Amino acid sequence: MEDLWVVENQPAEFICQFSRPVKARWRKDGQLLQPDGRRVVVEQDWSVARLYINRVSNDDMGTYSCEAEGTCGVASLHVEAKPINIVQAMENVETFDGGEALFECALSRPESKDCHWLLDGKPVKESPKAEIVSFESGRRHLLLLKDLHDKDSCTVTFKAGTATTSAQLTVKGGSSMLKETHRLA
Structure with a gap:
């Protein structure tokens, strides 16, 4: 997984690829993530796990991890303030x-x-x-x-x-x- 730099109110997507089909768990700053199916969506497609955040805010900043069967991918989300025009x-x-x-x-x-x-x-x-x-x-x-x-x-x-x-x-x-x-x- 790669670190993301996203402007506030824009979407963010983390993708975690495993060598075989597994059930992945997502954590933010060590806490199990609770997707709501609208703003925060988790999808699993065979060996690929996806975490999608619809409109990021400062509260979404942190370290995200995707864990499955002893393997763990880690990446950070950085949120940049939207410039004023x-x-x-x-x-x-x-x-x-x-x-x-x-x-x-x-x-x-x-x-x-x-x-x-x-x-x-x-x-x-x-x-x-x-x-x-x-x-x-x-x-x-x-x-x-x-x-x-x-x-x-x-x-x-x-x-x-x-x-x-x-x-x-x-x-x-x-x-x-x-x-x-x-x-x-």
Whole structure:
């Protein structure tokens, strides 16, 4: 049997070949394995014993052995975390002096610990002017910036693991909001 490196939620299969037909027993970390027939399946085909794990998780990591009549095959299963991808990137936002800006992005898998919002590369802290929210167990992330002025124009970046998305915040000065005055004739 060979050691396996599998990305989480992917299938893993151990194959143990014997010289003649035997009834094999599978163990994980020395404990007899209890297949459920759905996620963990054990098959025996003449002299070949198979162990199939449908969607591996961190709990499946360990050393697996296949034993039959004094012969034993041993292999390890290593589970790698699935990389995070940005599935919805942020969009540029334009607002006026005193206005608000909402930035939103979505990830391929939930993440709430290893993620950060940055304004021009500096970490964002929660404040009356900056509200940080995450939804769907950490799949969707929002940043609401309030009471913005033209000096607040910057690059907004969201990082989760190795994934990054950025967008521009443009705050137009108050002078562009001209008020028309109508004269009474």
